[in-house]
Amino acid sequence: MENYLAAATAATPTGELPTPEDYFRATRARLADPTAVMLRGRDAGQALGQHPQQTAAEIADRVTRLVTVTPADAPVSTPVGRMTLRAYLPTRAFELTVHGLVRALGLPDDPAGDSAGAAFVDCLGPAVDLCTRIAAPADRFAGLRALIGRGQLPPGFSVL
Incomplete structure (x- = not known):
């Protein structure tokens, strides 16, 4: 979340994704390779370092504060296109729910x-x-x- 919000101010990726559905359709078309998904998950887990629970809790605290003060229409730059924070947040809730x-x-x-x-x-x-x-x-x-x-x-x- 932090990186996607920061990247949105630095560059404009291709495509506008107005809804969570558009995000998932774009992801399915571009990022759905099971091996690549597994590798991204493994890399994300390794990035948590020697104390993953502590690091995850720190990230959650930071991101919660960031989302609280960020306008809902702030741009978010994802690997599949640009969208608003309002449209992106349901994709994260969905991922947490299903994974x-x-x-x-x-x-x-x-x-x-x-x-x-x-x-x-x-x-x-x-x-x-x-x-x-x-x-x-x-x-x-x-x-x-x-x-x-x-x-x-x-x-x-x-x-x-």
Whole structure:
């Protein structure tokens, strides 16, 4: 977040991404190679250094303060294009929700009874909503049918 906000003032990347859906579509088209995703994740983990929990907590504190004082329409420069902070923040909430926040917090698979788990459960609705907006129309229907027990998703199904 810090780097993307700083980079937005230094340069203008190609493309404007007005919505979180546009961001994920651009990411799918340009950055979705599974090996590259794994390597970026590994590099990010290694960048946390010898004390990853402490470093992550420090980053979270800094970014929370930064986001609090940054205007919602401030530009953010991402690897796939430029967007506003208002449009970018839902992409980060989505990523935290779908990529193991439950496990990172040590919550059970059904975390609703725990206070942190209840907050996580509150994030599920917006994550599912964003998935439906990202998905192609046929995939929306397939996803809905699977959610209501009227069909199964094909192997490898993903809206991302």
